Amino acid sequence: MLRLCLIFFSIYSFNFFPQSLNKKLDQYLTDYYINKDVPSVSAGLSYDGKIIWIGTRGFSDIENNVQAADKSVYRIASVSKVITAVAIMQLVEQGKLKLDEDIRKYIPYYPTKKWKFTVRQLLSHTAGIRNYKSTGEFESKEYFQSTKETISYLAKDSLQFEPGTKFLYTTLSYNLLAAVIENVSGIPFPDYLQNNIFLPAGMNSTYPDFQRDIIPFRVKGYERNKYRKIQNAALADLSIKIPGGGLLSSVEDLLKFSDSLLKGKLIKPSSLDSMIIPAKLKDGKSVNYGLGFAINMDKSGKKFMSHSGTGTGFSTLLLIYPEEKLASVHLINIRDRNLGEPAYDIAEIYFGNEVIKPKKSIADFLFNFSYEFGIDSALAIYQIIKKDTVNDFNTSKEELLLFGYDLLGIEKYYEAIKFFRLFTTEYPNYAEAFIGLGEAYYKDGNRGLALKSFRQAAKLQPANRYIINMINKLGE
The missing domain is CATH 1.25.40.10 (Tetratricopeptide repeat domain)
Structure with a gap:
């Protein structure tokens, strides 16, 4: 009788916990969507290789009254850097490149600068490469036909500082990493990602955000004007920044990517560990950024690696707790102030912590x-x-x-x-x-x-x- 009771209790607990968790997450997402007044939000959570919750609210296309869905594909902005960084680490594992080599060894057509800089410094934003010159460049309308053409555009710029002496976050520098990947692997950057990351991880809805391509379930991006009314985001051709801010993906795909990363399907655990060591500057100071990942600790002392993204018309965040085997993500199709961090809140709800209801x-x-x-x-x-x-x-x-x-x-x-x-x-x-x-x-x-x-x-x-x-x- 006692054994039957224990079996009943364990089955009841197993079924009850996910249902209660899903209810809390569903309510949180509804509150967020209503109170933050965003066009749409899609979010999800995975634990130990299993996606345990995905939720989506709102519209992927306001003008045509198209509702967003779990399969909707959002511009993930700078979360793209994580994927490019993993591609680099794969080639390091294969012995095809070294993190501390001069970048010109792998991109011989890149001109000599005042100082040498390395692959590691590119990954950690300490190479001295500039960021966008202006909003016009951030929302560039120019189409770059290849990685090499993008590099030629950037090659004329001087370094902003001696590599290794400062941290300067820059999306454009990741173009050089794409050039390294192409020259070392012998195949175009998008093909490399498809064959070596997307397919092995089961990511069927992740693509380079080429404006001219027909991409299923692509979400439209929005912004607010000076009257705080929602309007279409500016047209932008992302070919200037595909490796550092120009990929499209879904919540499900990003959770699959995270789980594949944690399970060693894409790179070895030791390689992942090396990616979340804070970069050190020449003066000995550390920055909270490793090799493609920001490194943080939550209020309970749990370490997580993350990357946020703010692109033309989109705001995104991916969190991975390696010790807890947990991943959380949100994708929002508006770039705006005070959006908060739903992915972080969702992880906190999972951990049983109190989360303040999103406010208007x-x-x-x-x-x-x-x-x-x-x-x-x-x-x-x-x-x-x-x-x-x-x-x-x-x-x-x-x-x-x-x-x-x-x-x-x-x-x-x-x-x-x-x-x-x-x-x-x-x-x-x-x-x-x-x-x-x-x-x-x-x-x-x-x-x-x-x-x-x-x-x-x-x-x-x-x-x-x-x-x-x-x-x-x-x-x-």
Whole structure:
């Protein structure tokens, strides 16, 4: 009888735990989708080689009313770097390249620079290669037909610093890693990924994001304009950054990739371990970035490796807890502020930790309310929201500051002054509130009150160069 009870209890527990976990994750994702007001979000969780949950909410194409699905394919932005880094480590294992060799050994057509730099330094963003020159380059419309053509475009640039002396995050540097892969393996970079990573990991929905290709279930990207309305993201040709920010994938595929990585299907465990050792600069300082992975620790002390991505119209995050054999991912088809980290929250829910319900943006709410009903009505309802025990809104001072700057962004100077005056009374020790008030007065043509506000800000942040420069400018 006791044995039967124990068997019943174990079966009941096995079935109950996943159901209760899925319910919590489903509710979290619904709350996130509604409160963050994103076009869509897709997220998932895997444990010990098994995908235990995937959820998707929203629309992959707002204009055509196409709902996002678990099979939807998102631009994964800089999460692409992890995949390129694993490809490099495969070739290291095969003895075809060495991490500490001069890069020109593997890309002889790359011109000699003032300093030599290595494959390792490219992987860890310490090689001195520049990042984007401008938003125009980030959202480049130019089509590059090959990796070599992209390298030729970048080859004319000087190094930003002596390799190994600084950390400078750059997506463009990963093009050089793709060139290394092509020259060492003898096949094009996309083909190498397909044959050596996507196929072995069972990733059937991961592709280079070539704008002209027809790709099934490709999601459209969005952004918000200065009126905080959702609009189509700018058109961008990602051929300038396929290896470092130009892959498309689904939640399921990224979980498969993570599980294959943890199980040693793509590279040896020792190679993975070497990827999550913090890079060291020549002065002995370490950075929280290894070979293609950021390295972090959660609030409970569990180590995880991760990579986030912010591309044209998309925001992404992949987390892998190697000791716990857990992976979590989120893909969102908008690039915006204060999106939080759903993938991290999802992992925390799995670990049984309390997670704060995603909150609505008080800045967006007040902006829309003031635009329709006026600033006085908006400030009145703000006072009501502050006292609301439901606490649905993010009412942090940082979030409120955004409201003031949103008003400045659409040249509502009178309204911005009204808000910032209230804001500085509520947060008299917050220098940014006085900077905002000074900006509002300055843009409204009142140099005297602008100067007074910046001087008050200087009392709180006397070393702030921007404040000092504005005081000097207004005091002329």
